[in-house]
Amino acid sequence: MTDRVLMPPRTTAHWLAILTACGVDAATAQLWAQVFADTLKPDSFSRGDDDLEDFLPNALHESTMLTQLEENLNYTPDALLATFGAHRITPEQAQAVGRVPGKHAADQRAIANIVYGGEWGRKNLGNILPDDGWRYRGRGIPGITGADNYRRVGDLVGQNLEGIPDLLAQPRFALEAGIEWWEDRIPDSMLGETTALRKRVNGGTLGLAEVQRLTRLVRPVLETNHG
Structure with missing residues (x-):
């Protein structure tokens, strides 16, 4: 088993700077900065910041910049x-x-x-x-959909998501579940392959250009914001 790569420690202030630089509005960034600081541990991802560089752009896009934790089905x-x-x-x-x-x-x-x-x-x-x-509509970041996925991710985070699906609409549980989903579904070999990652996260290439744009923002700001 490959040793995990540890991420540098990041405080609430670091996360506030990161999220703001990515375009998250000030009030939302203030709320989520604390959630990220409390939830992300040095060993949360198998490849440390290499994972985070891909996870964060996808998480931001899927949640409409952390403002939406439930799927919008308002379709024509x-x-x-x-x-x-x-x-x-x-x-x-x-x-x-x-x-x-x-x-x-x-x-x-x-x-x-x-x-x-x-x-x-x-x-x-x-x-x-x-x-x-x-x-079991899409909730969380990225959106977890379907009873089987709620059950599997719930087992990974130690929460009864199948029985209490609305937990995934709460920031802390949404982020915890998103990290565990990512670690469970995204192989290290796929990191850096933005198109392949979009297909794994979203089932296609919807949002690819936006995720690519966010990735270009995330990489340098992570390097300058850590303990």
Whole structure:
């Protein structure tokens, strides 16, 4: 087993500077700086700052700069079909539950139960009950989705995330779970391969340009902010 590479210690002040430099707004950065300082330990990642350089840009993008810890399913019908495909939601279903300006708002609960439910949800996410798609919608950083993933990550962090899924919408639990998910799912050989990492985190290349931009910001600011 490869020895873990330790990260240098970082205080709340260091994290405030890091998050602010990455574009997180001041109030949000102030809240999360304490969470990062309390949660991240020198051995949190197997490859230390090499992991952090890739983890942080993805975490910032997936959480809309740490302002959103629950998936936003406010899709139009066209966006639903483009995002999830007709094999997971039919055009008729998309029209019925998607946001149609001037007619009706998106039925986000119904959307979640369609796109994360059915045979696809059962096979890929372990969602077996009618409301599991909504109950185990994306939460945390990066978004954990599906009963099986809530159960696995919960076991890794020692929390009953399957039984209390809303824990992942709380900053400390979201960050703890995100680190454990990353360590469980991201091999060291993938570090630095931004495109491959986006596919592993998001299932495609959505947000790739933004993550690349954030990565260019993160690397130098980590080097200048540590104990």
